[in-house]
Amino acid sequence: MCGIIGYVGHQQVQNLLLDGLHRLEYRGYDSAGIAVLEGGQISLTKKAGRVQELGHAVAEAPLQGHIGIGHTRWATHGEVNDTNSHPHFGGDGEICLVHNGVIENYSTLRKKLRERGFEFVTTTDSEVVAHLLAYEYRQGLEQGGRVGSQQLCVDALQATLIQLKGTYGLAVLYRDCPDTMYVARVGSPLVIGIGDHENFVASDASPLAVHTEEVVYLSDNEIAILTPDDVQIIHRDSGAVDLKIQVLDQSAGDSELGDFPHYMLKEIYEQPQSIENAMRGRFDEDEATAVFGGLNMTAKELRKVDRIVLTACGTSWHAGLVGEYLLEEFARIPTEVEYASELRYRNPPMSENTMIFSITQSGETADTLAAMRECKRKGHPTLAICNVVGSTIAREADGGIYLHAGPEIGVASTKAFTSQVTVLTLLSLFFGRMRHLSYPAGKRIIRHLRDIPAQVEETLKCHEMVKYVCEKYARYNNFLYLGRLYNFPVALEGALKLKEISYIHAEGYPAAEMKHGPIALVDEVTPSVFVVPKCGIYPKVISNLEEVKARKGPVIAIACKGDEKIAELADDVIYVPDVEEYLQPLVTSIPLQLLSYHIALHRGCNVDRPRNLAKSVTVE
Numbered sequence: 001m002c003g004i005i006g007y008v009g010h011q012q013v014q015n016l017l018l019d020g021l022h023r024l025e026y027r028g029y030d031s032a033g034i035a036v037l038e039g040g041q042i043s044l045t046k047k048a049g050r051v052q053e054l055g056h057a058v059a060e061a062p063l064q065g066h067i068g069i070g071h072t073r074w075a076t077h078g079e080v081n082d083t084n085s086h087p088h089f090g091g092d093g094e095i096c097l098v099h100n101g102v103i104e105n106y107s108t109l110r111k112k113l114r115e116r117g118f119e120f121v122t123t124t125d126s127e128v129v130a131h132l133l134a135y136e137y138r139q140g141l142e143q144g145g146r147v148g149s150q151q152l153c154v155d156a157l158q159a160t161l162i163q164l165k166g167t168y169g170l171a172v173l174y175r176d177c178p179d180t181m182y183v184a185r186v187g188s189p190l191v192i193g194i195g196d197h198e199n200f201v202a203s204d205a206s207p208l209a210v211h212t213e214e215v216v217y218l219s220d221n222e223i224a225i226l227t228p229d230d231v232q233i234i235h236r237d238s239g240a241v242d243l244k245i246q247v248l249d250q251s252a253g254d255s256e257l258g259d260f261p262h263y264m265l266k267e268i269y270e271q272p273q274s275i276e277n278a279m280r281g282r283f284d285e286d287e288a289t290a291v292f293g294g295l296n297m298t299a300k301e302l303r304k305v306d307r308i309v310l311t312a313c314g315t316s317w318h319a320g321l322v323g324e325y326l327l328e329e330f331a332r333i334p335t336e337v338e339y340a341s342e343l344r345y346r347n348p349p350m351s352e353n354t355m356i357f358s359i360t361q362s363g364e365t366a367d368t369l370a371a372m373r374e375c376k377r378k379g380h381p382t383l384a385i386c387n388v389v390g391s392t393i394a395r396e397a398d399g400g401i402y403l404h405a406g407p408e409i410g411v412a413s414t415k416a417f418t419s420q421v422t423v424l425t426l427l428s429l430f431f432g433r434m435r436h437l438s439y440p441a442g443k444r445i446i447r448h449l450r451d452i453p454a455q456v457e458e459t460l461k462c463h464e465m466v467k468y469v470c471e472k473y474a475r476y477n478n479f480l481y482l483g484r485l486y487n488f489p490v491a492l493e494g495a496l497k498l499k500e501i502s503y504i505h506a507e508g509y510p511a512a513e514m515k516h517g518p519i520a521l522v523d524e525v526t527p528s529v530f531v532v533p534k535c536g537i538y539p540k541v542i543s544n545l546e547e548v549k550a551r552k553g554p555v556i557a558i559a560c561k562g563d564e565k566i567a568e569l570a571d572d573v574i575y576v577p578d579v580e581e582y583l584q585p586l587v588t589s590i591p592l593q594l595l596s597y598h599i600a601l602h603r604g605c606n607v608d609r610p611r612n613l614a615k616s617v618t619v620e
C-alpha cells in the first residue's frame with residue numbers, strides 16, 4: 001500500500017518520478033505527489049486522484065531539479081484530499097518526506113510536537129514524522145551540528161525513528177542537503193536501484209527495471225544514504241552494512257501493457273505461460289517426483305513433517321485451500337489453511353514438526369508476514385510460496401518456492417492464483433513421493449501437469465461465451481458461487497473476483513451448504529454460478545443445481561466439454577476442458593476471472609484499479 005519513488009543523479013527528476021509513480025500506482029491510487037529539491041528550495045506538487053492528475057498539474061507548472069521524491073497513496077489516516085497527499089513538509093520546510101506505513105503512536109507525538117510549536121496542516125500520521133524529524137534536526141544544530149552534514153542528518157533520522165511505533169518506508173529530503181536522499185524502513189518495503197552516477201529508491205522493483213538491473217533490498221531497521229555516486233547502508237544496531245547487490249530478474253517490458261486494454265486481461269492470458277514457468281525445471285522424471293531448489297531442508301527433516309499449516313490472505317488463501325485438499329489427498333499430511341490475520345494473534349497448538357508455508361503473491365502482505373514471524377519465533381520451519389523475488393517474506397522465510405509468474409499488476413489476482421495452485425500440486429507430489437505415493441501415481445501426476453498449459457490455452461477459448469453471458473447478467477446485484485471439493489475454493493475465488501472489481505455482492509459456498517441458509521437468497525434476480533465439471537460427486541452437485549432451478553434462480557454453469565446434460569438444466573453453460581479432478585481449479589477459475597472482468601467493464605468499473613483496494617496490503 002502506497003508507492004514510494006526517489007531519485008538522485010544527473011537527470012531532470014520530474015518525469016522520471018512521474019513515470020515511476022505510474023508504475024507503482026497499483027500499490028495505491030487515492031492521491032499522488034512529488035517534491036524536488038533545487039537551489040536550496042524544495043518545491044512540491046500533490047493532488048488527490050490518479051497520477052495522471054498529478055501529471056496535468058506539473059505540466060502546467062514544471063518542477064526542475066536532480067533530486068526528488070514521489071508518492072502514490074492508499075489512505076490510512078486522514079481523508080483523501082490534496083492536503084493529505086504526500087510528500088509532507090516538516091518544520092518550516094527544512095524537511096520533506098514520503099511515507100508508506102502506519103505510525104501507531106502518531107497522536108501522542110502530534111500532541112507533543114504541537115506543544116513545541118509545530119503546526120499541522122494535514123490529518124495524516126505521516127506529517128508527524130516530518131515535524132519530528134525537523135525537531136530532531138534543529139536539536140542537533142543547537143548542539144553544534146554542522147548545517148546539512150551527513151552526521152547530523154543521520155543522527156536526526158535515528159533519533160526520530162526510535163520514537164516511532166508502527167511501520168514505515170521513508171524517503172526524506174533535507175533542504176540543507178542538495179544532493180543527498182535518506183531512506184529508512186521498518187515493515188514497509190524499499191528497494192534501492194544502483195545506477196551510473198545516479199541512484200534510486202522505490203517501494204518495489206517495477207519502476208527501477210527501466211533504469212538499472214542492480215538492486216539492493218533494504219532490511220528492517222536500516223537507513224540508506226543515497227548520493228549520485230554512492231549508497232551507504234547503516235543498521236540501527238550494528239552500524240555500517242555491506243551492500244548486497246542483486247541482479248533484477250525482471251525487465252522493463254514485463255510490466256508493460258502491450259496490446260491489452262487492461263493488466264487483468266493481460267495476466268489472465270499469460271496463464272498458460274505462467275503455469276509452465278511455475279513447473280519449469282521442477283520435475284524429476286526418473287524419481288517420478290518434483291524437485292525444489294530452495295526448501296533448505298534435508299530429506300530427513302522433511303520426512304519428519306507431521307502437519308502443514310498454509311497461511312495467507314485473500315486469493316492466496318483460496319489457493320491454500322486447494323493446497324489443503326491436494327496435500328491431504330496425495331501426501332496424506334494433515335493440513336490446515338489459516339487466515340494470516342487470525343493466525344498472527346491466535347495460539348493454536350502446533351506439534352514440533354509442523355511446517356508453515358506462507359502463500360503470497362507480493363511477499364509483502366503485512367498479516368502474512370506477521371503470521372510467518374510468529375511461527376518462526378516458535379521454532380517452526382517457515383517457508384514461502386511467493387512471486388516477488390527479494391520481497392520481505394521471501395527474504396525472511398527459511399526457504400521457499402518462487403512462482404516465477406512475472407509481475408502481477410492488476411489488483412485482482414489472477415495468474416498468481418493458478419501459479420500458486422500449480423506449485424502446491426507439485427508440493428503434494430513431492431511430499432507424496434516421500435511417503436505413500438507410488439511411482440506410477442507420481443508419473444501420472446507429472447503427465448497430467450505437463451498437459452495443463454495447453455489445456456489452459458484451450459480454456460481461454462471460452463472468452464466469447466463469457467462475453468455473451470456477461471451481457472445477460474451484468475445488471476444483477478447479487479450472485480452465488482457454488483462448487484464442491486476442489487471447486488469449492490474456486491467458487492470462493494470467483495465470488496471474490498466479482499466483489500472486488502465489479503462491486504457486486506457475491507457469496508461463495510460449498511454447493512451442498514447452500515440448503516443450510518444461503519438458499520433463502522435464491523430468487524429470479526440472484527444468479528448462481530455453479531462450478532460443476534465432471535467429478536466423483538457430479539450427480540450430487542447436479543442435485544444442488546436443481547434445487548436452485550426449482551426456486552427460479554438463474555444458473556450459469558461452468559462444465560466440462562461434452563457435458564450435454566448440463567445444457568438442459570442450466571440457463572447458460574461455459575465449457576472448459578475435461579481435466580483430472582485435482583487439476584480442475586486451474587481451468588475452472590479462468591472463466592470466472594473473465595466473467596468478473598467483463599461484468600466490471602459493463603458496469604463501467606476500473607478493472608485494474610478497483611476502489612478502496614491496493615495491490616499489496618502492507619498495513620494491518
Ligand code: M6R
Nearest residue numbers: 314315316360361362365412413
Ligand atoms: O500479495 P498477497 O498474495 O499476499 O495478497 C493477498 C491478498 O491481498 C490478495 O490476494 C487480494 O485478495 C487480491 N486483491 C485478490 O484479487
